[in-house]
Amino acid sequence: MGKLAGHPTIFVILAALASPAAADLEAARQAMEAGRFAEAHAGFQVAARSGNADAEELIGVMHAMGLGMPRDDIRAFDWYMRAALKGHAGAQSGVGWYYEVGRGLPAPDMVRAYAWYTLSAIGGDPDAAISLEEITRRMPPGTIEQAMRLVEDYRPWLYPFR
Numbered sequence: 001m002g003k004l005a006g007h008p009t010i011f012v013i014l015a016a017l018a019s020p021a022a023a024d025l026e027a028a029r030q031a032m033e034a035g036r037f038a039e040a041h042a043g044f045q046v047a048a049r050s051g052n053a054d055a056e057e058l059i060g061v062m063h064a065m066g067l068g069m070p071r072d073d074i075r076a077f078d079w080y081m082r083a084a085l086k087g088h089a090g091a092q093s094g095v096g097w098y099y100e101v102g103r104g105l106p107a108p109d110m111v112r113a114y115a116w117y118t119l120s121a122i123g124g125d126p127d128a129a130i131s132l133e134e135i136t137r138r139m140p141p142g143t144i145e146q147a148m149r150l151v152e153d154y155r156p157w158l159y160p161f162r
Helices: 008-033 037-049 053-065 073-084 089-101 110-123 126-136 143-158
Strands: none
Touching: 008 037, 008 053, 037 053, 053 073, 053 089, 073 089, 089 110, 089 126, 110 126, 110 143
């Protein structure tokens, strides 16, 4: 970093290169909050095609809640999963919820729900701890150990430094 320290223009150029995508995502988020769902969805799609986990999670929210489109739990789950596998803690909670209630899935799966809520908690989602507390009361004996084996499969990949 020694030679770059004297050249602040490098940082200005890097910031300029990064800001259009962030600005586009923010514009789409504002459109969603304003109820302009078609515009929001189009903006999120652009960012999602670039691999943006925030955009993928928000597309999941739109499908889950039927914002500007019919509610579609299968597509919502798919979009949440895309973002969850990139380490998006909010999307991981969404995946956990879908497994917990079984909407859009063949059946609820408490083991996977617990695993995804745990991953979400590791990722920093404050609501995940509440979900874990609630689901723990409904877990059959031995299933938390099964879930923790799944967590240990995913954790080093999703959160290598935690």
